[in-house]
Amino acid sequence: MSSHTEQSEASAETDVTVIGLGPMGRALAAAFVGAGLGTTVWNRTPGREGDLAARGAAVAPSPEAAAAASPLTVVCVVDYDASDAVLRRAAVTAALKGRTVVNLSADTPDRARDTARWADAHGVRYLDGAIMTPTPTIGTPHAVLLVSGPAALHEAHRPVLQALGGTHTHLGEDPGRAAAYDIALLDVFWTAMAGWTHALAVAEAEGVGARELAAFAGGIAAILPPLFTETAAETAEGRFPGDGNPLTSAASSMAHIVHTSEAHGIDAGVMRAAEGWARRAIGLGHGGDGFTRVAEVIARR
Known part of the structure; x- marks a missing residue:
């Protein structure tokens, strides 16, 4: 892709979408791009995707376009108030139906379980997770990620998530366990x-x-x-x-x-x-x- 405009308007499905481009979200997206995965990114505040776009990431013009771009959406924002504000928009929820969300935002176990119930009610496949190591470890053998939710769903997406590096421990079916x-x-x-x-x-x-x-x-x-x-x-x-x-x-x-x-x-x-x-x-x-x-x-x- 030769321009930011072409990336933003791209309709081809990518392997993974990253919503949230704070320091950790950018690190996640960079690891996916570095692993050669087709990656779509979106951030509420524009302007943080520059180097990712230059490296080949597609920049979605809206959260619903981001959600529709990939079978797997990884969310990494400050907390579940922020993730709810994106995921529970009607257009985004509709775009996510039948797809998988892995929420790596930090919050409480109860909020994780509530989001899992919301996802199930709207036909969205859901995994909750926690990143236990600092930003520089992402994409290296030193990264540590914890995941909870349906084991089969985690296994299905493990090949893509493995691009984040390190160890990935599935903690059980309870979606609140990683947050705990x-x-x-x-x-x-x-x-x-x-x-x-x-x-x-x-x-x-x-x-x-x-x-x-x-x-x-x-x-x-x-x-x-x-x-x-x-x-x-x-x-x-x-x-x-x-x-x-x-x-x-x-x-x-x-x-x-x-x-x-x-x-x-x-x-x-x-x-x-x-x-x-x-x-x-x-x-x-x-x-x-x-x-x-x-x-x-x-x-x-």
């Missing part, structure tokens, strides 16, 4: 990042530079992967051993962090919450247990 993993794993990430930024603030207040702290923080980070594996096995078995670090000791340590932070005028809300969980578990008679007992305590209704 995503929420839980992002919980780990953002809680860790909150702890790190808070630690930087406390360290600076005590005259410790960020680089100085980072030299030792790596050791703390290295403890976590084996600890995750060990405590997951224990939790699955209903055991919460606290031989090395019981909740009573953990709560005392957290109180020291709260005291030091607030002495410098630094908000200690996150650590106060964690200490509160530990104190609640202790109050229920679990003071000799390990910290993972907290998961059971805070989940009680």
Whole structure:
């Protein structure tokens, strides 16, 4: 194709459509194009498709044209409010009938299940997914994608989705399962990042530079992967051993962090919450247990 106009008006069916050209959406589209797949793209705000068009992607003039262009539409926008605003337009819904949508937008498990119900009611085949690695990993062996929904549908589209690289794990028929993993794993990430930024603030207040702290923080980070594996096995078995670090000791340590932070005028809300969980578990008679007992305590209704 020799021009943007020709690409926009192209009627030949392509292998895959990408709706949403934010950083991740552009990476997805680039991986498809790089794998030699016929790729159609559309973005609500024009102007982000330039280099993709130059590399051979067809640029759809409307979301309904994008939906009609391929048997498979991959959606990657900020959340399900944004994806609903596109997919649930009458013309787009009609164009998608009998086709497959893979929604890689981030949102909650309930929203994923609601979208799956909407798709089923309108004759749209639906898979929900989550991208667990950063934009630069897309199209490389380091990408990690989670998918949930009908297994046969995932297998049917695996050859195209494989262009995104890395590993593709099908988590089961429940369309909300990928989002559940995503929420839980992002919980780990953002809680860790909150702890790190808070630690930087406390360290600076005590005259410790960020680089100085980072030299030792790596050791703390290295403890976590084996600890995750060990405590997951224990939790699955209903055991919460606290031989090395019981909740009573953990709560005392957290109180020291709260005291030091607030002495410098630094908000200690996150650590106060964690200490509160530990104190609640202790109050229920679990003071000799390990910290993972907290998961059971805070989940009680």
